[in-house]
Amino acid sequence: MRRLTTLFPSEFLEEHAEELGVVERDRNLQIPVLVWALVFGFAAGESRTLAGFRRSYNSTADETISLGGFYQRLTPMLAKYLRDLVEHGLDEVAVPDTVDADIGRFRDVMIADGTVFRLHEFLSDEFQARHEEQTGAKLHLLHNATDQTIERIDVTDEKTHDSTLFKTGSWLQGRLVLFDRASVDHIGLEEASAWMRCKA
Numbered sequence: 001m002r003r004l005t006t007l008f009p010s011e012f013l014e015e016h017a018e019e020l021g022v023v024e025r026d027r028n029l030q031i032p033v034l035v036w037a038l039v040f041g042f043a044a045g046e047s048r049t050l051a052g053f054r055r056s057y058n059s060t061a062d063e064t065i066s067l068g069g070f071y072q073r074l075t076p077m078l079a080k081y082l083r084d085l086v087e088h089g090l091d092e093v094a095v096p097d098t099v100d101a102d103i104g105r106f107r108d109v110m111i112a113d114g115t116v117f118r119l120h121e122f123l124s125d126e127f128q129a130r131h132e133e134q135t136g137a138k139l140h141l142l143h144n145a146t147d148q149t150i151e152r153i154d155v156t157d158e159k160t161h162d163s164t165l166f167k168t169g170s171w172l173q174g175r176l177v178l179f180d181r182a183s184v185d186h187i188g189l190e191e192a193s194a195w196m197r198c199k200a
Contacts, residue, residue: 007092008035008085022081029073033061035085049118049134050074087148106176110151111143113179114162127157140165145178 010032017023017031037056041048051067058064065073116136119127124135138160142152154165166179 004039007089013085016084017081020077020081020084022075022077028063029065030061030063033057034073035082036060038082048116090145090148106174108147108175109145110172110175110177111141111145111179112162112166112177113141113143115139115141116158128159129157142166 013032013035014023023029023031034057037053037060041053041056050071054065054067054070057070116138118134118136121135123137127135127137129135136158138156138158140152140154140156140160140162141150143149144151152165156165162179
């Protein structure tokens, strides 16, 4: 927590939000509280709902907001703001002079991940749930950490397996691929001569 608040002090979070216009017409929204509610909400287990993020925000904010008001604040501009924060964090923690020389053999470091969001039951027809669970959508992301770009982003129902969207092939040649509990085509990876590391 201290490391994160050092990287992202409240003043920085507020100033950048104002620069982008995230809080231009909503001075009552506490940007630092919103950021930490979203960040630590994702870190708190498998079940993540927008209502849960709002409860987390309201538990520490000076003024609470309704569920509808919370939804209205989830805008494309807020998404851009959060992407900027990720890029800022990557810039700050990057220490190329101290990285082991073995990393030099890779032309790119790629990160593949899938995250499930719990949705309202009204969306159950479009996004099928697994078993008896609440309906959910899965965000599939392929991030190029070297170039700090998003190479692919897909939203599916949560039944869609990561391996159906993570296509192996010659594009993996010479790349280090990091993924979290994703099953992929290992034969294809061997053919592409890619190196992989999996976090269980």
